[in-house]
Amino acid sequence: MTHSITQQSDIPTGVNRQRRRFLTTATTVVGAIGAGAVSVPFIMSWMPSERAKVAGAPVQFDLSQLEPGRQVTIEWRSKPIFVLRRTPAILKRLDQETHLSNLRDPDSDVTTQQPDYARNRYRSIRDEYFVVIGICTHLGCIPTFRPDVAPEDLGPEWIGGYFCPCHSSRFDLAGRVFHGVPAPTNLVVPPYHYKTDTLIEIGVDPSA
Ligand code: FES
CATH class of the missing domain: 1.10.287 (Helix Hairpins)
Known part of the structure; x- marks a missing residue:
């Protein structure tokens, strides 16, 4: 001009x-x-504002900070993201036939609940690390992390998982929903990828 x-x-x-x-x-x-x-x-x-850009921006997390069996919650797009480091014992329990028969969608057939690269046995890129949006698929409460096996309040069948305090929905440590609870689907796995061996970036697909 x-x-x-x-x-x-x-x-x-x-x-x-x-x-x-x-x-x-x-x-x-x-x-x-x-x-x-x-x-x-x-x-x-x-034109998105700077604030909107920051709010929607990908977030990174260094996995080397996370001990086996521990979980952290980080924020992405105002949502809680659970990042869990699963132990071999947890992975073994997730794979038991008796457990799988208790699940509504053990094979992630509902394709909207995870990207294709997380549509596998453990719903993750790597078995050890689980990344999931910590929002119940019933009415949006935040489920509690309950990795303990057979605690008194959850019963002898409990192998560790996520328990929603609002209406008692149950999910395992791959975010898979149990039969007979109000939540209709598995927890949602967000897009994410590995930037390095120990650094994940949430909000970006591996192919991007
Ligand atoms: S919001 Fe989780 S069970 Fe209802």
Whole structure:
């Protein structure tokens, strides 16, 4: 816009020509200002604010901080993300036939609940680390992390998992929902990938 105005006013060779150029320039300036003024609201409406960009930005987590059997909760897009380091004993329990028969969707057949690369036995890229959105698929409460086996309040069948305190939905440590609870589907696995051997980035697909 500024560039074209400078070019038009640089070469005056006579009064009439100068006047014509001035009028041309003035028209161009007014036109440019008018177009600019009109376009600003549109630009502002589709340009995400810095705050929105930060709120939607991917988040990273260094897995080397996490001890076996421990879980951390980090925030991504205002949602709690559970990152759990599963032990060989946990993985073994998740795979028992008797346990699988208690689950509504043991093979992640509901494809909306995880990316394709997490549609496997443990619903994760690597068996050891489980990444999941910590929001119950019933009405959105945050399930509690209960890795203990057969605690008194959850009964002898409990092999460790997530328990939703709102209406008692149960999920295992792969986020798979049990039969007979209000939650209809498994917990949601967010998009994520490994940036390095120990650094994950949540909010970005591996193929991106
Ligand atoms: S919100 Fe979790 S069981 Fe209802």
